[in-house]
Amino acid sequence: MAELTSFSYAAGDSLLHRLDARFKIASVICISLVGLNAYLTGLGILTLILLGMFLGTRLPLFSGLKEIRYFLILLLLIFAARVLATDGIPLIDLNYITISMPGIYNGVLVCWRLILIVMLGFGFVSTTPPATIKAAVQWFLKPVPLVPEKKVAVMMGLVLRFVPVIFNQAGATAAALKARAVENRKNPVYRLTKFGLPLMRRIFERADDLVIALEARAFTEHRTDPELAASKRDWIALMAVGCLSIIVSFL
């Protein structure tokens, strides 16, 4: 049975699940902007609130962390770069390496901000059906001149549909290579070639299959628009996010 990435919609009936996608997008943008400029106290408050909501919603947070393990390595590199590149009174002074308190502070701050944004994305994607994300994007783009909002929404939908297919295919290809002892080959270029080329070929084949399936079901850009309905609850949530953002921006 297919295992999917945790970065995909998980059905539920929590408050986060029930909020209108447009309000969620506005909230994510608002908190991201505030988070990018927030300091430790503000980030602490935002993180606690987010963690509380995730726990209340029973989102698979640990699976999510596992999914972003490579991103965490990137964050570690960013942290190291920040620590080494920021001047200040040295805490540790080796020959060529100086670690200072402002460096550590700077590194923690940047990484925390980035993790916060990833967490926001995780919460949003896990609680919002792709069809409503698509509908919300279409709604936001409608007043923008020269942007074919339906086409953009359709392309977004196809990308979202295809991400789990790519993950599944990558998993199957990796397993097939392991079954034939690819781990004995130490040359990374060889391994990458043997992994990458068949994977790309299969992905293109699956894309072809998907196109045929879409055609068989009379696919057209001019389809029934998805339903979006804002309620009092959405406005209250947006106002709460607005207030939180103002408070955090002053901390």
Add this chain to the structure above:
Amino acid sequence: MNIIEIENLSHRFNDGTIGLKDINLGIGEGSLVVIVGRNGSGKTTLLRHLNGLLLPSEGVVRLSGVPVEEDLLKARQFVGMMFQDADSQIVGETVYEDVAFGPENLCLERGEIKKRVEKALHVVGLQRLADQRPHLLSGGEKRRLAIAGILSMEPRVIVFDEPFSSLDYPGVKQVLQHILALNQSGHTIVVTTHDPEKIIAHADRLIIMQAGEIVRDGAPVDIVYDLEAFGVRKPCDCRLELEAESWLN
């Protein structure tokens, strides 16, 4: 009366390979037709002409008297198609969304879409999985979802391309039950397979294809003994010279 009429149909692929050669076929409304043949015999190519996924190089396919290429949208609504790989047919992120995909393409009202989706999910018994992600379903459930996706478009003909491949015994029985129920409710059913054992007991007509041509066409009881001459294994009952028995028994 024939709901599908195929006249002098030939199909040549871009690389020059001949997919179909001079096919003439009429399929009666409400019948259950099984098309068999070894891999590459042209079964899938033929099916894809029924709803305009492929267009003929020569000849014509008519649905209720109307040539397919005259109105492709109508052809795709008229002939629902279930693919060999159910995974490639699933386009929605949830079961409900996937079933709603076809009716949304037909620009139906939201209320009508909801009604059709609920009815289709009820028919295949997937109502309680409406919010489930399709990729987490079992093989049999995925086939049932594919059937629901087709049913929500209310087609008159449903074609199944190798519907039993890679299914376990309970999965085969579930899919077979749905095929028969759809046939009993008035749908015309066309099934392709290279292993007719699972469905031959219920077929009204058996067609054998080889190298893009129809080489035998008739009642199963009359031509089932010819199967092995065309690379298709005879069903066990036939080998033992017994009457064909349903897989549902």
